[in-house]
Amino acid sequence: MAGRLARGAAADSSRAETRERSAAPPTAAKAMPPSPAPALSVAPAAQAQPLQESPLQQPRRPGPVTAGVVDDNADFDAYLAFRDRTQVAHRPRDVRQRYLLEVKDARGRGVGDAEVAVQSPDGHAMWARTDGAGRAWLHPDAFDPAGSAHYDVLVRKDGRQSAARLTRGQRSAVEVRLDAAAPAARARLDLVFLIDATGSMADEIDKLKATLRTITAEVAGLPSRPDICLALVAYRDRGDAFLLRSHDFSNDVGAFLQQALQPLRAGGGGGDYAEAMNEALHETVHQLSWRGDGATRMVVLLADAPPHLDYGAPHYDDDMLAALGKGIKIFGVGASGLDRRGEYIQRQMAQYTGGRFVFLTYADAQRPGSGPGRETVHDVKNYSVDTLDRLIVRLVADELAKGSAGRG
Structure with missing residues (x-):
């Protein structure tokens, strides 16, 4: 069980703290709600690469x-x-089909760190945040076992939101316009x-x-x-x-x-x-x-x-x-x-x-x-x-x- 052991910095860095968990077998953690955990995929094992000599057995290299x-x-x-x-x-998570999401403001600039929700008609869902360029890769088969034909995409930032639709097989990026405040x-x-x-x-x-x-x-x-x-x-x-x-x-x-x-x-x-x-x-x-x-x-x-x-x-x-x-x-x-x-x-x-x-x-x-x-x-x-x-x-x-x- 994790416990607080020591503060990692002074008051102006009060978020720093050390947490230690013992090596006893942990209790089952709460799984992510959007999708059930898939079964373990065990394919025929390829010939393993030989382990390299342990760095502990090597002299320190300058x-x-x-x-x-x-x-x-x-x-x-x-x-x-x-x-x-x-x-x-x-x-296993299937990422063979992927789609690019691009979120842009009215001037065509990427909207970074926008919250993204992607949901199938059956209720299977995933979440993402765009990177600084306003982009994120979406992989429907990684969360939707039904392989739905289309998905609703909702993007939100700074209290504003905009919606789009992702259609399976589309070749173009999913484009969303969202007027958000300029970044800091x-x-x-x-x-x-x-x-x-x-x-x-x-x-x-x-x-x-x-x-x-x-x-x-x-x-x-x-x-x-x-x-x-x-x-x-x-x-x-x-x-x-x-x-x-x-x-x-x-x-x-x-x-x-x-x-x-x-x-x-x-x-x-x-x-x-x-x-x-x-x-x-x-x-x-x-x-x-x-x-x-x-x-x-x-x-x-x-x-x-x-x-x-x-x-x-x-x-x-x-x-x-x-x-x-x-x-x-x-x-x-x-x-x-x-x-x-x-x-x-x-x-x-x-x-x-x-x-x-x-x-x-x-x-x-x-x-x-x-x-x-x-x-x-x-x-x-x-x-x-x-x-x-x-x-x-x-x-x-x-x-x-x-x-x-x-x-x-």
């Missing part, structure tokens, strides 16, 4: 950590082909680091500690000069010293680094490969104090293992749907040792919420101890490579830039 990134929404056909050839256990002059960013803190993640956690101050300084110096709030959710597994430790949002970067990130240590691992990612994602989406209208909301998920699929609720697919409803984008970061199931699930969450899949790269893909480079064991093509800290800054900058036109 120099940068390099990473690549792919945008599965930008190359959607390639993503669907990856899904088809990757036969692993996962929570200064961008707001809620950024969460969701971290697997089991023993094999020691190297990645140390690197994050070493670079996060630089990352936040560079983000603060972006042209939009964002008002930044940071949060941390760390997780291990049942049987470890803790299941979850979370530090709620703080706008005091120094206090966050000192009180939330620096004390974090890798350890444990539950005695198996999968970890408590389901519980951690549920905590992240539902328990943190996300800011209201107008914020850019991002989760950087750093993990080298998939979630347990045998623990019962909460389930990651329910919470990725809930994340889209709250305008939270998930950016999965695949650390060394992440197998094909872990890659599939990280990409599943990133694609559905509008995020991207990031993966560490090495001089020799089969040897993470070989140092930084361009190679990876993951099933990706046509990816760019940069240092991980610069890549995170770039991803944040891309998201913030989507709302800059509305502030101009």
